[in-house]
Amino acid sequence: MSTQLPNQLTNPIVFDNRFVEELPSDPQADNYCRQVKGACYSRVQPTKVSKPQLVAYSRETADLLDLSEEFCRSFLFTEIFAGNNLLPGMDPFAMCYGGHQFGNWAGQLGDGRAINLGEILNKDNRRWMLQLKGAGPTPYSRQADGLAVLRSSIREFLCSEAMHHLGIPKTRALSIVTTGELVTRDMFYDGHPKDEPGAVVCRVAPSFLRFGNYEILTARGETALLQRLVDYTIRTDFPHLGEPSVPVYIAWFSEICRTTAAMILHWMRVGFVHGVMNTDNMSILGLTIDYGPYGWLEGYETQWTPNTTDAHRRRYCFSNQPHIGQWNLLQLANAIYPLVRQIEPLQEALSSYNSLFLSGWNDMMAAKLGLKSFEAATDDALIGELVEILQLVETDMTIFFRNLATISADTTPHKPEELSAALCQANYTPQEISDDYRHRLSDWLLALPFAHK
Numbered sequence: 001m002s003t004q005l006p007n008q009l010t011n012p013i014v015f016d017n018r019f020v021e022e023l024p025s026d027p028q029a030d031n032y033c034r035q036v037k038g039a040c041y042s043r044v045q046p047t048k049v050s051k052p053q054l055v056a057y058s059r060e061t062a063d064l065l066d067l068s069e070e071f072c073r074s075f076l077f078t079e080i081f082a083g084n085n086l087l088p089g090m091d092p093f094a095m096c097y098g099g100h101q102f103g104n105w106a107g108q109l110g111d112g113r114a115i116n117l118g119e120i121l122n123k124d125n126r127r128w129m130l131q132l133k134g135a136g137p138t139p140y141s142r143q144a145d146g147l148a149v150l151r152s153s154i155r156e157f158l159c160s161e162a163m164h165h166l167g168i169p170k171t172r173a174l175s176i177v178t179t180g181e182l183v184t185r186d187m188f189y190d191g192h193p194k195d196e197p198g199a200v201v202c203r204v205a206p207s208f209l210r211f212g213n214y215e216i217l218t219a220r221g222e223t224a225l226l227q228r229l230v231d232y233t234i235r236t237d238f239p240h241l242g243e244p245s246v247p248v249y250i251a252w253f254s255e256i257c258r259t260t261a262a263m264i265l266h267w268m269r270v271g272f273v274h275g276v277m278n279t280d281n282m283s284i285l286g287l288t289i290d291y292g293p294y295g296w297l298e299g300y301e302t303q304w305t306p307n308t309t310d311a312h313r314r315r316y317c318f319s320n321q322p323h324i325g326q327w328n329l330l331q332l333a334n335a336i337y338p339l340v341r342q343i344e345p346l347q348e349a350l351s352s353y354n355s356l357f358l359s360g361w362n363d364m365m366a367a368k369l370g371l372k373s374f375e376a377a378t379d380d381a382l383i384g385e386l387v388e389i390l391q392l393v394e395t396d397m398t399i400f401f402r403n404l405a406t407i408s409a410d411t412t413p414h415k416p417e418e419l420s421a422a423l424c425q426a427n428y429t430p431q432e433i434s435d436d437y438r439h440r441l442s443d444w445l446l447a448l449p450f451a452h453k
């Protein structure tokens with residue numbers, strides 16, 4: 001069904017709600033927590049709020065959706081993206097998914113505080129799902145309230161837009177609206193809950209399908225539905241792979257291995273630590289999704305995690321992200337195995353993740369060092385030595401690489417002390433810099449190919 005909005009305030013908005021039209025829904029219409037079997041989603045209305053106020057919207061994301069400035073500034077926009085109103089053609093629903101959380105199968109999770117409003121087909125025929133986060137409880141809310149606070153909503157809004165400008169595959173954010181209501185949260189998990197302003201973010205992606213959407217169906221032995229969902233995904237989001245068949249399922253999985261490796265490489269490039277790489281937070285499109293406790297490395301500490309609940313095991317720390325990506329892909333391989341029924345091609349794709357990641361890492365590090373291309377004979381040692389140097393004295397990763405970029409071939413001939421001085425500005429504890437360290441850093445710099453041009 002396609003609907004055009006006959007509203008002067010907007011450009012025509014075309015909804016094409018393929019997910020709900022093609023996949024089976026939960027027959028229960030009431031909004032209470034339950035196990036939802038034999039279905040991919042439950043229809044559910046956002047909860048109305050008392051005093052919605054627009055905090056911000058992203059002009060760039062609005063452009064992707066062909067939403068006019070006038071519409072974005074209207075009260076109708078605020079009402080819709082607070083969950084108080086719907087445009088004709090919207091058909092709200094919450095998805096059913098499961099997931100492995102911190103290495104353990106957690107059963108059904110689902111959109112507990114996310115409600116999808118509908119899929120827009122923009123003027124370039126690109127498909128965008130609109131999803132409210134924090135718009136009230138759904139059948140998947142379990143013990144929680146379905147709400148979000150302004151603090152975490154600002155973090156999500158800013159991070160997803162920043163990630164876009166850092167060139168990283170991610171979901172986008174359209175808007176952030178405060179609800180006029182208070183939400184109680186224990187910010188530091190220390191037994192001191194406080195009331196905070198409630199907010200709703202609208203996020204936007206071609207698809208919000210996660211590894212967990214497939215895992216839950218296999219865990220329940222719902223193989224026919226698994227095949228429907230996989231076929232739907234391939235036809236909708238991977239049409240270049242061709243009509244679904246066993247070889248296409250394998251090609252599909254290989255592509256997810258590639259896009260997941262590419263996404264995590266981008267995270268490593270900028271020092272992004274997701275913090276909760278559970279399989280319910282892994283996008284089937286290789287998009288960064290679900291911005292919770294995420295953070296960026298300051299000092300180059302490979303074991304760093306922003307997630308205080310993971311501080312003990314550090315499963316999701318910076319340096320473990322590539323490995324966890326592969327572990328999560330293994331869970332997805334297990335989930336689609338009933339459709340493929342061959343272990344080797346899935347294993348091959350999983351192993352190719354390692355080689356892809358390694359070559360991607362080398363190319364990415366070479367680019368960060370300003371090298372035209374990666375030459376194993378010289379650059380393996382160069383990169384290895386740098387990673388060691390970065391950990392000798394507490395060094396800000398981003399400042400180090402920014403300052404490195406200011407050193408050019410024109411600065412030659414250099415004195416080692418002058419060369420390393422710019423980089424030492426990235427050290428948090430200059431008093432700890434020894435002569436040995438300075439020499440090691442200068443030797444490393446002088447080994448860079450451009451140093452001899």
Ligand code: AMP
Nearest residue numbers: 109110111112113141144145146147290
């Ligand atoms: P996360 O770790 O944020 O990805 O969330 C894991 C699961 O908990 C997902 O099923 C979420 O929908 C659900 N969840 C997280 N916070 C809430 C909340 N405030 N209300 C309802 N469900 C939530």
Ligand code: MG
Nearest residue numbers: 280281289290
């Ligand atoms: Mg999540």
